[in-house]
């Protein structure tokens with residue numbers, strides 16, 4: 001059996017509960033595909049601030065450098081909102097992304113038929129939606145210099161180096177190649193020079209990928225198009241700030257933020273985390289939706305360990321569980337079965353077993 005080192009950062013709020021769910025699925029599925037795990041658990045976020053006075057210690061960062069993959073629950077909460085900028089849990093997340101060089105953030109927005117009714121959009125508009133937001137994660141206005149504020153003004157800088165645009169554009173075309181081969185690059189080139197430059201560089205890189213269709217859209221128009229006709233998109237490529245905003249829109253239309261996973265990858269490291277936040281209001285009650293965290297583990301199987309079969313198995317088990325009517329409170333509606341975090345997890349684990357026995361076990365031994 002192969003062994004992988006995973007650094008686990010449960011974080012704050014519901015982080016620890018959903019992480020415990022995700023780890024159960026990780027171990028059970030890993031075993032089926034010959035992968036076992038050494039888990040190194042570390043503090044990060046508000047809990048780290050409470051224990052050590054900093055949201056990200058060198059020890060935690062070191063543990064991430066040493067891991068084959070990092071799993072993150074969620075960080076933040078009201079409790080730490082008033083801290084100075086660099087002590088906030090969010091600052092730790094940004095530092096972690098930058099230190100690990102996680103320049104590509106992959107956020108799939110796929111709609112499950114069984115939760116079509118949970119969306120704020122009409123079924124007819126939504127059904128069949130399946131796209132990915134690929135967000136540049138270590139550049140742009142999030143990190144640009146100069147930045148700051150004094151009593152009279154505040155400022156930030158949206159800046160992109162050619163090399164930063166080139167590598168995220170390549171990533172976009174490569175992911176699109178495995179999908180429907182359509183990239184929509186999103187910018188604000190009618191107003192911002194940095195966006196015009198982005199558009200030019202993306203077009204150059206596109207020269208190496210003639211089999212992929214490239215379209216450019218302005219970010220305001222894209223926001224509108226996502227709610228108007230989401231099916232038109234396959235892969236949305238965009239910068240850090242625009243991707244932050246668009247991925248929340250994309251997340252909402254699919255019905256529940258509680259179900260969306262994400263992967264942040266670089267040349268060397270990879271980190272997987274739910275798109276949703278730490279939901280401090282429901283923390284510790286065993287009612288949070290573990291699906292985003294579980295599907296983040298699924299992404300880890302295929303992107304970090306090349307086990308796309310394990311990824312599929314988890315996705316199918318989640319889908320079947322939803323089809324069986326099991327729902328945590330955030331996606332519950334009348335006539336369905338209300339379950340808590342642990343029950344949802346057990347149900348997914350049972351489906352993992354049944355689906356594996358009927359669809360995978362035989363083929364593996366052949």
Ligand code: IPM
Nearest residue numbers: 076090091093094244247275
């Ligand atoms: C996200 C979050 C973060 C971001 C915050 C918590 C720093 O909103 O991952 O989308 O803005 O990138």
Ligand code: MN
Nearest residue numbers: 244245247248
């Ligand atoms: Mn965000």
